[in-house]
Amino acid sequence: MNFFDRFAIPHPSPAIYASMVAIGLTVIAIIVGLTYFKKWGYLWREWLTTVDHKRIGIMYLISALLMLFRGGVDALMMRAQTAVPENALLDAQHYNEVFTTHGVVMIIFMAMPFIYALMNFVVPLQIGARDVAFPRLNALSFWLFFMGAMLFNISFVIGGSPDAGWTSYFPLAGNDFSQSVGTNYYMLSIQIAGIGTLISGINFITTILKMRAPGMTLMKMPMFTWTAFITNAIVVFAFPVLTIALLLGTMDRLFGTNFFTTTNGGMDMLWANLFWVWGHPEVYILILPAFGIYSEVISTFSRRNLYGYKSMVASIVIISFFSFLVWTHHFFTMGQGPLTNSIFSITTMAIAIPTGIKIFNWLLTMWKGKIKFTVPMLYAVGFIPIFTIGGVTGVMLGMASADYQYHNTMFLVAHFHYTIIPGVVFAMLAGLTYWWPKMFGFMLNERIGKWAFWFIAISFNVTFFPMFFTGLDGQARRMYTYSEATGFGPLNLISFVGAVGLAIGFALIVYNVYYSTRYASRNISSDPWDARSLEWATHSPVPSYNFAVTPKVNSIEAFWDAKKKNIPLFQGKIDKIHMPNNTGVPFIMSCIFFVWGFSFVFSLWIPAIITTIGIFVCMAHRSFEKDDGYYISVKDVEDTEKKLRGVS
Amino acid sequence: MKMKWAFLSLIAICLFTLTGCEPLMVLDPKGPQAETQANVIWISIATMAFIVIVVFALLIFVVTKYRASKQSDDYEPPHIEGHPIVESIIVGIPVVIIIFLSIVTVKSTYEVEATPKGYEDQKPLTIYASSSDWKWHFSYPEENIETVNYLYIPTDRPLEFKLYSYGPITSFWIPQLGGQKYAMSDMVTTLHLAASVPGEFMGRNANFSGKGFAENTFQVKAMPQKEFDEWVEEVKATAEPLTEEKFKELLEPGHLGQLTFSGTHLTFLPAPEGEYGGHHHGSNDSHEGSKHDHDEQALNKQDSHEKTKEHHH
Numbered sequence: 001m002n003f004f005d006r007f008a009i010p011h012p013s014p015a016i017y018a019s020m021v022a023i024g025l026t027v028i029a030i031i032v033g034l035t036y037f038k039k040w041g042y043l044w045r046e047w048l049t050t051v052d053h054k055r056i057g058i059m060y061l062i063s064a065l066l067m068l069f070r071g072g073v074d075a076l077m078m079r080a081q082t083a084v085p086e087n088a089l090l091d092a093q094h095y096n097e098v099f100t101t102h103g104v105v106m107i108i109f110m111a112m113p114f115i116y117a118l119m120n121f122v123v124p125l126q127i128g129a130r131d132v133a134f135p136r137l138n139a140l141s142f143w144l145f146f147m148g149a150m151l152f153n154i155s156f157v158i159g160g161s162p163d164a165g166w167t168s169y170f171p172l173a174g175n176d177f178s179q180s181v182g183t184n185y186y187m188l189s190i191q192i193a194g195i196g197t198l199i200s201g202i203n204f205i206t207t208i209l210k211m212r213a214p215g216m217t218l219m220k221m222p223m224f225t226w227t228a229f230i231t232n233a234i235v236v237f238a239f240p241v242l243t244i245a246l247l248l249g250t251m252d253r254l255f256g257t258n259f260f261t262t263t264n265g266g267m268d269m270l271w272a273n274l275f276w277v278w279g280h281p282e283v284y285i286l287i288l289p290a291f292g293i294y295s296e297v298i299s300t301f302s303r304r305n306l307y308g309y310k311s312m313v314a315s316i317v318i319i320s321f322f323s324f325l326v327w328t329h330h331f332f333t334m335g336q337g338p339l340t341n342s343i344f345s346i347t348t349m350a351i352a353i354p355t356g357i358k359i360f361n362w363l364l365t366m367w368k369g370k371i372k373f374t375v376p377m378l379y380a381v382g383f384i385p386i387f388t389i390g391g392v393t394g395v396m397l398g399m400a401s402a403d404y405q406y407h408n409t410m411f412l413v414a415h416f417h418y419t420i421i422p423g424v425v426f427a428m429l430a431g432l433t434y435w436w437p438k439m440f441g442f443m444l445n446e447r448i449g450k451w452a453f454w455f456i457a458i459s460f461n462v463t464f465f466p467m468f469f470t471g472l473d474g475q476a477r478r479m480y481t482y483s484e485a486t487g488f489g490p491l492n493l494i495s496f497v498g499a500v501g502l503a504i505g506f507a508l509i510v511y512n513v514y515y516s517t518r519y520a521s522r523n524i525s526s527d528p529w530d531a532r533s534l535e536w537a538t539h540s541p542v543p544s545y546n547f548a549v550t551p552k553v554n555s556i557e558a559f560w561d562a563k564k565k566n567i568p569l570f571q572g573k574i575d576k577i578h579m580p581n582n583t584g585v586p587f588i589m590s591c592i593f594f595v596w597g598f599s600f601v602f603s604l605w606i607p608a609i610i611t612t613i614g615i616f617v618c619m620a621h622r623s624f625e626k627d628d629g630y631y632i633s634v635k636d637v638e639d640t641e642k643k644l645r646g647v648s
Numbered sequence: 649m650k651m652k653w654a655f656l657s658l659i660a661i662c663l664f665t666l667t668g669c670e671p672l673m674v675l676d677p678k679g680p681q682a683e684t685q686a687n688v689i690w691i692s693i694a695t696m697a698f699i700v701i702v703v704f705a706l707l708i709f710v711v712t713k714y715r716a717s718k719q720s721d722d723y724e725p726p727h728i729e730g731h732p733i734v735e736s737i738i739v740g741i742p743v744v745i746i747i748f749l750s751i752v753t754v755k756s757t758y759e760v761e762a763t764p765k766g767y768e769d770q771k772p773l774t775i776y777a778s779s780s781d782w783k784w785h786f787s788y789p790e791e792n793i794e795t796v797n798y799l800y801i802p803t804d805r806p807l808e809f810k811l812y813s814y815g816p817i818t819s820f821w822i823p824q825l826g827g828q829k830y831a832m833s834d835m836v837t838t839l840h841l842a843a844s845v846p847g848e849f850m851g852r853n854a855n856f857s858g859k860g861f862a863e864n865t866f867q868v869k870a871m872p873q874k875e876f877d878e879w880v881e882e883v884k885a886t887a888e889p890l891t892e893e894k895f896k897e898l899l900e901p902g903h904l905g906q907l908t909f910s911g912t913h914l915t916f917l918p919a920p921e922g923e924y925g926g927h928h929h930g931s932n933d934s935h936e937g938s939k940h941d942h943d944e945q946a947l948n949k950q951d952s953h954e955k956t957k958e959h960h961h
Contacts, residue, residue, distance in 0.1 A: 092859045165856050171833065172816035177781075177858055262833040268817060269832065302714070308730035311739075333819055333828045335837035338761040342754040349749055353742045360704060361737040366710040369725045372716070381711055388703045392696035399749060401756035402688045404827020405674045408819055408854040472689075474673040474823045476854040479862040 006602050010160045010180045011093045018623035020157045026505045049582040052136035054542055056142045058439060061138065061432070063146055064114035067105050068425075070153065071507060076499055079463070083496035085484040096163040103166025107282070108190055109149040111420070114428040115289040116145075116200055117402060119228045122435060123204065125535035125542065126222045128213025128551040133206035135580040136622075141196040141203065143590030150195025151597045155185040159602065162186040165478065167279070168249070170260035170271040175253055181601050187250040188597040194242055201235030201252035202639030205230060213534070215553035219313070222533040222556070223299075223306055226313055227292030230320045231285050237324065238281035247276035249635035254603060269334060270377065276327035284323040288316055288421065290427030291358055293382045297430050298362050300531045301377035302369025306559060308361040315354035322351045332400045333407050341400035348398035355391055374529070376451035379430035381423040382457045390418030393468070408478075411471025417464045429456075429509070437528050441541040442520040444512050452508035459501025532560040537569055539644040545632055548641050574641070577632045589618035673823040673850070678870070679843045680764040681826030688756045695745060763806045764842040772806035772840075775799070776912070776919055779831050779853055781901035782860030787912035791880045794890050796898060796907035798867045802876040803846050809839040811885060812919050814899050821853035822868050828854050836893050836921035843870035863903055892916045894906035 034040050047055060071504055077098050081090045091099065110431060120138070124131055134139050155161045162182035164173035173183045208229045212221070221229070248259040249271065258266035299306045306312065328336065328344040362384065371377065393415040397406050437443045471477075474486050482488050527536040537559045538547050549570040555561050562569040596611035598604075666706045675690075677683040712718075759765060763772060776787040777799075801807055811820050811831035820839060821828040829839040829854075843849075853864040871879070890909035897919065898904065918924045 052762075091702050092862065094854075096859065096861075164856075164926075169817055169856075172858060173854070177816055180952050213827070268834070272817075302725065305726045305729070307728060308735055311730055311735055329734050331830070334830050334832075335835075338754075338758045341757050341761075345753045345757065346746075346750045349746045349753075352740065353746060356699075356742040357735075357738055363703075363706050363710055364728075364734065366714055368713050368728065369710075370719055370723055371711060371715045385700075385704055388700055392699055395746075395749065396689070396692045396696060399688060399692055399753040401753060401760050401827070402685055402692060404760065405682075405685050405689065405823065405827070407828050408821075408856075469672060472672040474672045474850060474852075476821075476852060478856040 006181070007158050009219060011091075011097075013094060015343065016156060019324050023157060029485050033412060044584070045582070049139075049584045051131070051139045051580050051582055051586075052544055053120045053124050053132050053138060054439070054544075056138055057117050057119075057506045059142055059146070060113040060117035060120060061439075063149060064110050064117055064428075066162065067110040067113070068506070071102050071105040071110050071248065072503065074098045074105065077160070078102065078502055079492075079496040079499035080358075081480060082482070082492050084493060085486070085489045086481055088100050093163065096165075096478070097161040098166075099478055100162045100165050100182075100186075101152075101156070104152065104162070104186065104190070105284070105304050106420075107166065107194060109145075110151060111286050111424045111428075112193070112197060113145055113149075114424070115231070115286065116197075116433065117139075117229075118224075118293065118428070118431045119204060119289060119438060122431075122535055123225055123228050124207065124211070125438070125538065126225045126533050127208065127211060127216060128547060128553065129207065129211040130546050130577065131580065133211055134203050136583055137199050137203050139282050139583070140586035140589065141200040143586050143595060144196030144199070145193045147590045147594040148189045148191070148196065148597070151192065151594055151601075152185055152189035155189075161184070167272075167274075167275060170249070170252070170268045171262050173249070173253075173271075174261055175249065184250070184253055184601040187246050187253065188600050191243065191246045191250070192593050192597050194239055197235055198239040198243070201232040201239065203470045204232040205236065208232075213551045213553050215556075219310070220553060220556050220558075222292075223295035223309070223312060224289070224292035224533075227288040227295075227316055230316045231288045234285050234288075234320050234323060234567040238278045238285070240354065241274055241277035241476070242282075245278065248274075248458060250600070254600065255500045269331075272331055272334070273327065275458060276330045277324070280327045280330065281320075281323040283419075284319055287423045288319070290383075290423050291316065293427045293431040293434070294362060294383060295365075296432055296531075296533065297380045298365050299378075300370045300529055301374055302366045303372075303530075304365050305362070305532075305560075307364040307367075308357070309556060311357055312361055312621060315357045318354045319351060322347060322354075326351065329398055329400075329403070331407075332403045336487045338400075345398055345400045349395050352391060352398075359391075360634050365639045375444070375446055375453060376430040376434040376529075378453045378457075379426040379433075382453065383426045383430075383524075386418060386422040386426075386457070386460070386473075390415060390420075390422065393418060402405065407472065408476050409471035410467040410475045410477055414464045414467035414471060417460075417467075421460055421464075429453075434529065435535070437524055438535055438540050438542060440517075441524070442516060443528060445520065448508060448512040448515060452505050452512060455501055455505030455508060459498045460506055461498070463495050463498030463502060466494045527563075530563075532557045533558050534569075537562070539641075543644060545579060545637065547575075548574050548637050557567075574634055574637050576634055577637060578629055580629045581627055585618055585621060589615060592618065616623055677824060678845050678849060679825040679841060680766065680839055681760045682824055683844075684759050684765075685827055686754050687792055688752060691752055692749065695749060698746070763808075763840055766840055767804075767806040769906055770805055772808040773802060774808045774810065775801075776810045776812075776914060777927050778812050778814060778820040778822055778913075779820070779830065779857075779864070780921070781816070781858060782853070782864040783867045783898070783902075783904050784820075784851075784853070784864075785898070785913065786866075788880070789912055789914055791884075792911055793880060793883045793887065794909045794912045795883075796909075797865075798869070798906040799851060800876060801843055801868065801870050802873040803843045803870045805842065805873060807841045807843075809841065810919060810921070811837045812840060812921075815901075816857040817855055818853040818857050818864070820851075821854040822849055822851040824849045825868070826877065830855065834846055834920055835925055846870050846872060849956050860901070860903055867906070883908055902931045 017284060034043060047059065050056065081087050081095055112190040122403065160180035160182045162168065162185055164178050164183055167184055168183060171177060208225060251257040252260050258264040258268055260268055262268055295306050324345060326348045328340060329348045332341050397403050397412065399416055433444050433449060470488050470491050475482065524540065526538065526540045532552055537551060549572055551558065551569045552571055558569060561567045591613040592611050595607060596615065599608035599611060661822045675686050679688045697929040774789060776789065777784045783796055785794060785796055785797050809820065811829055813831040813833045814835065819828040820831055820833045825841045825843055829837050831837065847870055851866045851868045853861065856866065890911045890913060895913045921936045
């Protein structure tokens with residue numbers, strides 16, 4: 001094989017060539033722009049080398065939004081292709097690649113960074129800390145995720161995208177049936193991003209356990225911090241399973257091992273099991289932070305304390321435990337017999353109980369409240385009915401005998417979009433709008449925000465509700481086309497119309513960011529929503545050291561009590577503040593990881609060896625490096641405080 | 649409450665669209681297993697509708713009654729922690745519902761995983777259904793005939809499908825007769841079905857299996873036993889015999905129309921069960937096919953595999 005042949009795309013189309021040109025032009029535009037405006041130094045000093053949790057959070061946020069649009073374009077292509085029977089917009093191979101990348105991008109490269117964006121930005125502030133426990137590792141986490149995402153995203157222009165579904169079941173994903181390098185990209189890019197996530201998990205558990213402000217016992221933590229804590233505990237238990245599964249899958253594909261093959265003692269079902277032992281907890285990794293955000297938003301905009309705080313905590317702990325005991329429900333049809341299926345049916349349905357408690361607690365939080373329908377609150381209130389439908393259809397899918405009929409159909413597709421979109425996307429949009437003033441010092445426009453909400457909420461139902469019916473009518477998922485005789489046409493057309501509506505909704509959000517950046521008032525208070533937790537006790541935007549004086553906490557809602565009952569929050573005087581130094585090593589090491597992954601994807605062994613050595617050199621450098629951080633002097637803190645107070 | 653109205657009208661539109669069409673396939677069962685499943689689905693829909701209505705009603709109540717615009721400016725919401733009775737109710741009722749649904753699930757799961765109720769005294773018809781990219785092969789070992797992409801079955805008789813795959817994992821599904829089960833390449837799974845009325849049904853692979861997945865369907869025709877017997881006789885008399893060479897040709901990836909053969913591939917390529925299974929767990933199950941040497945058994949795997957020679961017995 002000619003050396004360069006391997007980089008060719010197996011299924012070229014005009015759209016892909018157009019994308020190549022667009023990517024090339026964008027890269028050139030960025031480089032020219034940075035050079036022209038002399039921003040290289042700024043980019044390096046302030047962003048690429050930063051270890052500040054707030055900046056890392058913002059970088060996660062930008063990446064997540066970019067990926068949301070990548071995944072969204074995939075979704076639009078799928079709905080357009082299936083809008084009418086026997087459509088010829090995409091061929092089978094192209095459609096398979098599109099739904100595979102849609103799933104991977106949305107779960108791994110959109111939802112995950114979105115929750116880490118908000119956790120990074122908010123958790124240290126909510127617990128009154130100066131940063132996360134390991135700021136450098138935090139930078140490494142982000143850059144590993146980012147390089148994993150980039151590696152995955154170049155697949156469609158270099159070598160071909162993965163095409164075996166986001167679940168990538170073997171033997172379909174093995175070399176015999178998936179000959180392009182697409183699945184190599186899947187294995188390696190998720191591996192690289194996954195290592196970053198695992199590091200984040202350890203980092204946040206340590207942060208939350210060790211760095212809370214004095215007086216903040218575990219049972220006085222804000223609910224978002226609680227959910228972040230449990231989420232990261234799930235990450236630490238679940239992600240190693242994915243790491244190993246991907247490692248075994250990579251070895252099967254690159255080195256001819258037989259872990260998941262169907263011969264020589266390999267077991268294709270083993271992949272499915274390992275994937276879902278990670279995959280089901282992953283669902284709760286996504287949903288728990290969302291529950292935390294809704295708890296904050298609903299409580300703030302109802303002007304009420306969160307109802308049933310203890311049962312909320314208990315229910316997330318129970319959910320996290322059960323999340324590891326239900327994975328088999330993703331393949332009730334594998335033939336493991338009625339006993340196993342019965343047990344997993346019951347554990348699956350049991351999760352509905354703690355989840356139900358949360359829904360009722362939110363309703364009871366609004367009860368006797370004083371509800372203001374701001375944009376974050378609209379998402380929270382819209383979430384409840386939509387997620388309830390997602391939840392009850394989940395219970396229906398959990399009933400094994402009936403699942404034999406729902407499995408692999410559009411009914412399932414409708415169900416999980418009914419949980420993930422209100423549960424993750426709505427929550428992230430709510431959290432984004434809610435914490436935006438804290439991040440950037442101005443508010444997003446409420447009017448445009450409400451238009452976007454209504455577009456998204458209504459179009460969402462128009463898109464996904466018909467799928468419950470087509471699923472029950474026998475439409476399997478992942479079919480690139482269907483005949484007119486099946487009668488799926490009209491409902492699929494409705495879905496397409498809804499998808500266009502969703503696209504308009506998201507475009508409105510982009511417009512809102514542009515509009516508000518240009519026109520919104522910078523003259524806002526540090527607590528524009530009249531909120532209840534500690535992140536609102538410091539300035540907007542937040543100074544690098546977060547709090548000039550560490551707050552002292554003696555209730556669940558210390559900041560609210562400080563405002564309403566005049567219980568002092570900041571006691572003591574300003575002292576010099578110890579801060580970590582910036583470092584370029586995490587970024588450089590992650591760039592090496594990118595080349596490392598790329599080398600493995602294409603079996604380029606010499607660069608693979610060199611980059612492996614490079615990664616170890618970076619780690620050795622860290623081991624022998626002396627870095628004691630630096631101090632911000634009392635005078636500097638006082639000056640910053642004075643300046644910020646003058647604004648707010 | 650714009651959304652609520654949009655939502656309700658959407659449901660109305662969906663129902664309206666659907667009333668013009670055939671009833672939904674899964675809810676229009678033509679056999680005992682599918683009927684059990686349709687009943688379970690209806691029970692769950694009814695139960696879940698109750699929950700949805702309660703949550704929607706509570707939500708509409710709180711958001712209309714407690715919105716800020718309806719309250720005086722100086723109203724300050726009270727501080728309320730949990731209440732044991734309220735919390736027992738919101739835990740207790742879901743627990744009762746889940747217990748009820750668990751009983752329904754366990755009972756029905758055992759039912760659909762066994763010979764259909766009321767058919768226990770009859771001898772089941774065994775059909776080996778194997779998938780290859782992107783076709784279905786149906787072998788009738790007792791009748792000694794084989795078809796591709798179409799399936800004839802007698803009504804009012806239990807059917808025992810033995811499922812396996814010459815390639816990726818597939819899922820055998822005839823929605824109007826009952827739910828799915830996977831076909832995999834290194835083991836055989838069993839699916840119990842029966843048809844209670846004659847008719848033509850859609851069958852397909854429901855599990856994504858690559859490029860030709862969308863068209864990976866087959867036609868099912870249920871007919872009275874007498875008619876079925878006549879068809880078998882006719883096939884035996886007229887169809888060409890299935891040779892090993894011909895069968896390997898059929899396994900090549902691609903799409904084929906409906907084909908009919910006398911003889912089955914099971915005689916020269918036994919299904920991966922018993923001693924021919926991919927996983928040997930010390931099982932002594934003997935196979936109805938005759939003894940074969942290792943090389944032939946290796947053919948049982950995808951022919952693209954060269955590693956299969958090491959297969960151990």
